[in-house]
Amino acid sequence: MSQRLISLTLAIGIGLTTAADAQTASPEDARAIAKDAYIYGFPMVESYKTLYSQAVDQGGPNFKAPFNSIGNTANVFTPKDTAIITPNSDTPYSFVWMDLRTEPIVLTLPEIEPERYYSVQLIDLFTQNFAYLGKRTTGSGGGNFLIAGPTWTGETPEGITKVVHCETEFAYALYRTQLFGPDDLDNVKRVQSGYQVRPLSAFLSQDAPSPAPSIDWPKPDLAAMTTTPALFRYMSFLLDFAPTDPSEVDTLARFAKIGVGAGLPFDESKLSPEMSKALQDGIADGQKEFADFKTAKIDTKQVHSNEFFGTRAFLKNNYLYRYAGAKLGIFGNSGEEAIYPAYFVDSTGAPLNAATNRYLLRFEKGQLPPANAFWSVTMYDGKTQLLVDNPLNRYLINSPMLASLKPDADGGLTLFIQNQSPGADKESNWLPAPAGPFYVVMRIYMPKPEVISGAWKEPPMTKAD
Structure with a gap:
């Protein structure tokens, strides 16, 4: 029962x-x-807001795919995407909401070029990241990965690369595929076309078990x-599905x-x-x-965002930390996968507000974020927690864009964080802000040891005036 x-x-x-x-x-x-x-x-x-909008509300603007099917996005997030707060806009997403009540689900990943970052973040109903697939954990060679619910106790079937257990009956697989630039979008689509999702019975070419009871989703x-x-x-x-x-x-x-x-x-x-x-x-x-x-x-950097996301064992039932992760950027990566230094206040401790201030974010020479994959700096509206509409349609600055950025005379790099253009000669380094409160999130994918240890520190956000 x-x-x-x-x-x-x-x-x-x-x-x-x-x-x-x-x-x-x-x-x-x-x-x-x-x-x-x-x-x-x-x-x-x-x-649950995301589960409902992406897998249940088939007539809604944010619907992606039914349960146990994959929905790919062939573009990056823009201000029009409202299903997820503080979204990442430098890796096109793929989405799978898995119903694990009757049988496991098999996620098949293709082999891809080693230089491209990709990952599958596996999240339970508590928003705990219970496992990862992809470049960092399972490599770039692909494979067949079985995701099992709390009641499954079967043997590992032939052809399965790895079995991963989830403690809740529904789970979220959130895929990220690195986009190197606008002209790389077709390559991302090619990678996404290789992502497959099948119930275990279909993977084994067997009869499917009896379906689970239907759910009246509120x-x-x-x-x-x-x-x-x-x-x-x-x-x-939701606790009905979370033993x-x-x-x-x-x-x-x-x-x-x-x-x-x-x-x-x-x-x-x-x-x-x-x-x-x-x-x-x-x-x-x-x-x-x-x-x-x-x-x-x-805000004082005594606690960092990488402490808010991870497995149950990592979080140690620290519910305030789990709440902080969901409040500030739900479905954030665990620290080993990505670290998110965030800016909510300037170097003086004052809340960021581009209605009255202009800001600088300067990296000293040789002090760009240390990443084994890539890094990005993304702007968010302080009121909506969504991306910011702007005349450049630029929502972030990231490491693949370095060749188009203008370095400082001493070899450092300064980003201009403000509402209005800093001028044509500086616009390449401009990250547009709303005319009001905002915050900025840095993402460092596959961070190097000096990031994880804290030896590398993100630079402060300073007022330009």
């Missing part, structure tokens, strides 16, 4: 028919529990689902005291006014904890 059926049976058996029935915590305790449940569940619910309420107690309804739904890890038994039991958990019929509309306020206050407490953490630790 699935975890969903077990949970529903238990809930019905003890008479739980509404969120209020499931709640045993006092409003005071509920507020503290809601704070922790919000931080725990936000990444799952934020991820439509995302974008106005409420991550900022109000509605979050707990989506979170409970409880032994390390989290007590955590999930605590969440159940406010009616949140697999099989629990959470309905925010049935909450008493007192409980509704307690849960909303708990969410506000969680948001404040993150805001304080960001100001004290992230």
Whole structure:
């Protein structure tokens, strides 16, 4: 029997028919529990927005492919792409949402030229990066990789290069294929055409197992689902497909005291006014904890983005870190794959705002980001967390563009970060910013040891004035 059926049976058996029935915590305790449940569940619910838009909402603008099928994008992200916040625009994406309930899925990768970076990031419903395929981990030679859900215990079939286990019943495979420049797009399409996705039965030319029960996917309420107690309804739904890890038994039991958990019929509309306020206050407490953490630790570079993404073992159930990753750039890579130095404030600690300031980002001679693959610097709107529309249609500056950039007289490199053009003689090095708040994310793919160790430091963002 699935975890969903077990949970529903238990809930019905003890008479739980509404969120209020499931709640045993006092409003005071509920507020503290809601704070922790919000931080725990936000990444799952934020991820669900992408799952729904890419794999469920077939008439929507961001739909990519049905479950267990691949959707390729033959271009890079632009401001018109809104499904993922803080998107990467220097590697065209491919997307697979995998339903692992009845059988594993086999991902086939082609052999590609060694100089081209490509990767398949495997992400569970908690937004943990449980494994990687591609240049860094499995090489450029391709292969057949079996992705198994939590209940699969079969032997490794013939022809399978590697078996990878996922702890949740749905998983996300996010492919990145390096684009060297606009004239390289056909080559990226060729690589993408070699990506194959098949259920194990199809890979083995066998009969498919009986299909899993159909799912009534709740439509995302974008106005409420991550900022109000509605979050707990989506979170409970997703936990139906995420068997409880032994390390989290007590955590999930605590969440159940406010009616949140697999099989629990959470309905925010049935909450008493007192409980509704307690849960909303708990969410506000969680948001404040993150805001304080960001100001004290992230903005001051005491904690870095590479600490927010990884396996469960790497994250050690640090739910605030997992929340930070989802809040600042969901589906970010683990540190071994890529590191993301981010700029939210200038060298004086003031928030970045191009309505009133112009900025410089200068790399000293020989101090460009050390990468075994490549690096990029990308601009984001501080309000929408999306790419910034601009007259150059330039959303980033990256290492493949170095030949077109103008070096400083001493061999260094200065980037001009501002809203208006710095002048024709400097426009090659201009990264356009919105006329308002913004932030910049540096991406270093396959970072060299000096990046991972912290020996190399990203330069500060300084005011041009």
